[in-house]
Amino acid sequence: ERKKGNGILNSILKGGKLPEGHNIAVELWDFIPLNVIKEKGKYYSPYKTRYHQLSEMISKSSIKLIDTKIVHSLEEATEHFSEVVTRGEEGIIIKDPQAIWQDGTSRMQIKLKPTKEIDLRVISFVEGSGKNSDTFGSLLCTTEDGLLEVKVSGFTDEDRKKIWEEKEDWIGSIVSVKYNSLINSRNKNNSSLYLPRFVERRFDKDIADTMPR
Secondary structure (H helix, E strand, C coil): CHHHHHHHHHHHHCCCCCCCCCCCCCEECCCCCHHHHHCCCEECCCHHHHHHHHHHHCCCCCCEECCCCCCCCHHHHHHHHHHHHHCCCCCEEEECCCCCEECCCCCCEEEECCCEEEEEEEEEEECCCHHHCCCCCEEEEECCCCCEEEEEECCCHHHHHHHHHCHHHHCCCEEEEEECEEEECCCCCCEEEECCEEEEECCCCCCCCCCCC
């Protein structure tokens, strides 16, 4: 999985070693001249042209192309997105075939990823650091049956200050949390969430979701 693979690669960058039984596989969907990247500029060759050139360049190598599907409408893209997520993958990126490459955020490609919501119970405050040292870092939340536990963040400075001023009232409260997928907790036997973000406090509920729910 990408998040596990990134963790291994980040460890290697810091001086670690590739775990026994692992190999590094290279999969690409684009290529940009190195001098353009170093200069943080733009590469005006259209994405469609770059993709075909890349296909020819790596046809006889061990490098693989990222799976690509041509779609002609948002409906087709959404259908493909559903197929990809059903297979257990993260999502897709819709790319304009005429898009140039530029350093920074592009308006000519759109990421589609699944997002879900869950209602959790707040059980404690996690200590903050830096600019949040006077308040808190995140809320430690759990499902009603205790089978899932996760640290939830994503607060504005204004919300963080208000929550901290009313912290006694927040312990035991129910909050709605947006997330991308269910994952196994690293250090515990229970489950956790990938990219959990605070949505709102649920004043209309006094019971959190359970894992079966």
